[in-house]
Structures are given as structure tokens and as C-alpha cells.
Amino acid sequence: MCQTVITNMLDASFRCDRCSAQAFRMYALLSTDRCPDGELFFCVHHANQYHNALEPLTEFLADESYRLYEGIKDDHWVEGSPVKN
Ligand SMILES: [Zn+2]
Numbered sequence: 915m916c917q918t919v920i921t922n923m924l925d926a927s928f929r930c931d932r933c934s935a936q937a938f939r940m941y942a943l944l945s946t947d948r949c950p951d952g953e954l955f956f957c958v959h960h961a962n963q964y965h966n967a968l969e970p971l972t973e974f975l976a977d978e979s980y981r982l983y984e985g986i987k988d989d990h991w992v993e994g995s996p997v998k999n
Pocket of ligand 1: 933
């Protein structure tokens with residue numbers, strides 16, 4: 915139901931709806947009578963916190979959390995880091 919797509923559309927003007935940090939995930943919600951089309955923006959911390967509740971309500975998830983790791987070079991790689999470039 916929820917389609918996750920890696921995108922490159924969120925710039926620094928998109929802020930987390932919960933804490934105002936830079937948003938790296940956008941949840942485009944399914945349209946229902948109770949919830950007309952809507953979008954929620956979250957930083958990775960809050961996206962992870964609410965993901966399980968939001969996923970059934972989400973039609974499309976734009977995920978740009980990979981950008982958090984773009985500056986990490988191989989010589990700074992440590993075991994257990996989520997992304998290795
Ligand atoms: Zn947040």
C-alpha cells in the first residue's frame with residue numbers, strides 16, 4: 915500500500931511538522947473522508963517514531979534520509995553505520 919520512493923525534492927525549506935528540524939521524509943496520505951489529501955513532513959527521528967502508525971495511511975513516502983550520510987567518507991566509516999558510501 916505504502917510506496918517508498920527515494921527522491922531529491924526536499925530542500926532545507928521543508929521542516930519537520932513535529933520539531934521544525936529539516937524534513938527528510940514526506941508522507942503523502944491516502945485520501946479518505948476523514949482525511950482529505952494531506953502531506954506530513956518529518957525529520958528522520960520523528961519519521962521513525964511515527965512510521966508504523968502512518969504507513970497504513972500513506973500512499974507515497976518520499977525518503978531522502980540517505981542525504982544525511984552523503985558527507986561520510988569511507989575513511990570515516992565505522993561498523994554499524996546505516997549507510998556505506
Ligand atoms: Zn522532527
